[in-house]
Amino acid sequence: MITAIDNQRFCGREFTREELFLMQEVVETCAGISRTELSHTVCELLEWRRANGGLKACECLDFLERLEGQGFLKLPEARQIGPKKGTRRHIAPQTGEQPWAGLAGSVESFLPLDVEVVKSQKQRSLFKDLVSRHHYLGYAMPFGARLQYLVYVMKPGRQVVGCVQFSSPAWRMRVRDRWIGWDDAARERSLQRIVNNSRLLVLPRIRNLASALLSCVLRRLRKDWRDHYGIDPWLVETLVDRERFHGGCYRAANFIVLGETSGRGRMDRAHQRHGAEVKTVMVYPLVKDAAIRLRDGFGG
Structure with a gap:
């Protein structure tokens, strides 16, 4: 796991080194909770919210996964619901009925x-x-x-x-x-x-x-x-x-x-x-x- 990192920008927000290390600390110390719960925790700590007050939990999870890809932190294993997650893009064959045809x-x-x-x-x-x-x-x-x-x-x-x-x-x-x-x-x-x-x-x-x-x-x-x-x-x-x-x-x-x-x-x-x-x-x-x-x- 890397211990040096520069400021990073994601979804229109600049995150300082101090905030990034806080994310790393939360992930390391909150063992046993899910990735979704981690993203909510980080959002609350950093006041990362939408204009209507809602947490930017989806964006936060994407950012945490990017930081994991950089070797900066290690997230818990994803809890799979439905098909196993692979590539973000999904293309299915054109089969089945097409009632609009x-x-x-x-x-x-x-x-x-x-x-x-x-x-x-x-x-x-x-x-x-x-x-x-x-x-x-x-x-x-x-x-x-x-x-x-x-x-x-x-x-x-x-x-x-x-x-x-x-x-x-x-x-x-x-x-x-x-x-x-x-x-x-x-x-x-x-x-x-x-x-x-x-x-x-x-x-x-x-x-x-x-x-x-x-x-x-x-x-x-x-x-x-x-x-x-x-x-x-x-x-x-x-x-x-x-x-x-x-x-x-x-x-x-x-x-x-x-x-x-x-x-x-x-x-x-x-x-x-x-x-x-x-x-x-x-x-x-x-x-x-x-x-x-x-x-x-x-x-x-």
């Missing part, structure tokens, strides 16, 4: 759409199964905050037709940061006002369904995110794989094209993947003057 035509014939926030275990299982089977990236539990939606048509019967996921934003993206015009201090202050559309899955081949589905979710995202996390988001960002997609549904939903990524990936701070998987960066302001608010730090 017979739906066709124009989206106007299927309106209004019904949007549900994923809350129950049944909804979570359905969301994960659909994304695992039918999204080219598969399903991966996102770091930090997250909201997931299931979207249904009601005609001729109620049937799920799409999945949408929002999660924590990228720490640094050149074209986005240039569009906002903020410096490091402003980004640290306001970054959590941005949410990332990290998954969009549209199942049937209904004309204009993708943009209609996306617009329906965006109309309620701001309130849902505020109710869930106590933070009022001002901007949505998304990354579109330019080798696979044009991003037409985002353009039709009034997203703004900012440019392209360097290809490093959202979490690649060590510059190890430069030039790989270049993506188009698009944003959607949820409020008027979103860039000014993010840069200057004012607003509700």
